[in-house]
Amino acid sequence: MVDTLVIPILKILIVLNATLVAVTYMVLLERKVIAWAQSRLGPMRVGPYGILQPVADAVKLMIKEDITPTRADKWVFTAAPIISMVPALIVYAVIPFGPEVNLFGRRVTLFITDVNVGLLYIVSVASVGVYGIILAGYASNSKFPLLASLRASAQLISYEVAVTLTLVSVILMAGSLSMVSIVRAQESSHLWYAFVQPLAFGIFVIGSLAETNRAPFDMPEAEQELTGGFHTEYSGMRFALFFLAEYANMIVVSSVATTLFLGGWLRPFPSVAILSVLDVVPSWTWFLIKSFLFLYFFIWIRATLPRYRYDQLMRLGWKVLIPLAIANLVVTGIVKVVLL
């Protein structure tokens, strides 16, 4: 009873709440880091150094007027933010934050579930998230959101191909689709896959920037060209859902990158015996640190690089990343067959 029902529900509750809190604080972190990059202070008013800003933001968004345009397609307009938020949250079901640990005298696994097709589950759930953006643009019945959503879906579909191809080469290395097995495979090969598959890692990072609509690929929300992007007509909490979904997706791709390429919950240099003092630190801390560094990198990129032009974006996706990913996959396959 406790093992089959109580613990999974507790784990789901903890992960969901932690994600939502992390998402709101990601917004603050982003504002702070970009402010520092531009020699500003960033939010300072609410709480010491502005650390209560997310709370104020949440209250503001919830009490704002929620407008549905009269010409909008009401059902789809309401469903679109939900459709983009839900996939971003249910992905966490298969992300391993750590191995089995002893907690209050019980063996508890630090992941909600470990399915045989974990990575495929992540990819397929993420592909459903595209609908949120397309439908938001369509249902608004307004020119700029429609243009933005067409751009966004073309961008997401294009980069999904390249990203998925890099995932296939990781699967070839690990010989499994299960997230836990992929980390275990990195443990037994004594190497993070970022070092074995540097090209795949690079393509994954670039592709995940585009997949999450982040700068320099934040074409779908290019304010100068499209007023506000696909969520121009949204206000209040429904706008907030899109916003939260974007940051939740950033956390998802950071966790996936950590699991696949940076050894998940493993400590640095997992095979060097001298560094075993590092085992004092609980394994999930390593996971969080690596994911955090990845998230910081996302913000850093946004503060550094200007936005791509749309044709440059498409050229990079189709003519550079996808051929490179295919070549990487073929080479990985050949090496795997020849050497092993």
Add this chain to the structure above:
Amino acid sequence: MGEAIAFYFIAACILGFAVLVISTKDTVHSVLFLVLDFLFVAALYVLLGAAFLAAIQILVYAGGIVVLYLFVVMLVNLKRPPEAHSDPHRQTRLGFGMAAAVIVELGAVALYSTGKPVVPLASAATAAIPVSGNTEQVGWLLYTSYLIPFEIASMLLLVAMIGAIVLAKREL
């Protein structure tokens, strides 16, 4: 018991959404119901223990193909009603004809299979597979027993892709 309830619920949803797909006036709504339909088909696969197939169903159909449908629907102006055909009962007759064909087909299968011992196809096929795990089993079957159909299907897709490129590009 629980499995039966789940099956009948999922099956009812699949049929209900399928009816909504063809009866809804708004084309975008119809495409959306198609996505829901595909998601419930994936749920049916999960119920059958075919996790790999379920993930692929969502990835390819719900996440890939229907997005392209939506593109087409949004880019093509569908506000204009389709021109009425000269024969108003054409669709009705066509529908009844096709339904009759399906019923005859199902009847023939039922007649053929009565009196024969029930052989669970899946267990017969998996008996000789030396690998475990859903994904591995699908891969094993694809590259051993079903290699030729698999290759033919990929050739067909290649031909379709080249054909689409030739049709779309006026000058090559």
